[in-house]
Amino acid sequence: MEAVDAVKSKEQINQIETLLATHNDQYYADLWKVGLNLSLRISDLISLTYEQLDKVDPDSRVLVITEGKTKKKRELVLNKVVLDIVKRRREQHPADTYLFQSPSPRVPLKTSG
Numbered sequence: 001m002e003a004v005d006a007v008k009s010k011e012q013i014n015q016i017e018t019l020l021a022t023h024n025d026q027y028y029a030d031l032w033k034v035g036l037n038l039s040l041r042i043s044d045l046i047s048l049t050y051e052q053l054d055k056v057d058p059d060s061r062v063l064v065i066t067e068g069k070t071k072k073k074r075e076l077v078l079n080k081v082v083l084d085i086v087k088r089r090r091e092q093h094p095a096d097t098y099l100f101q102s103p104s105p106r107v108p109l110k111t112s113g
Helices: 010-023 026-038 050-054 080-092
Strands: 062-066 073-077
Touching (some): 026 080
């Protein structure tokens, strides 16, 4: 097994984002960028819903979540980068329930009731 080094420079961060956007999809680049800005586990990132984000006070910009693994409450300050991604993704995918809803057609739609 090969050793894996941590990403340590802003240049590496930008390179990864560019590679994700150009070789995969903007979905993965957005996931990467929000993950970096919020420092969340992937399971907590993909669990973020627009309903949770709608409850964020626009003045404080604090999102309160309960981490899935540790069950600890965390307060996350949503910076401009994250807010811009949320706004763009919502405009592009208005029917989605999750911020990072899978682009797969196999994902069941959330039904009311």
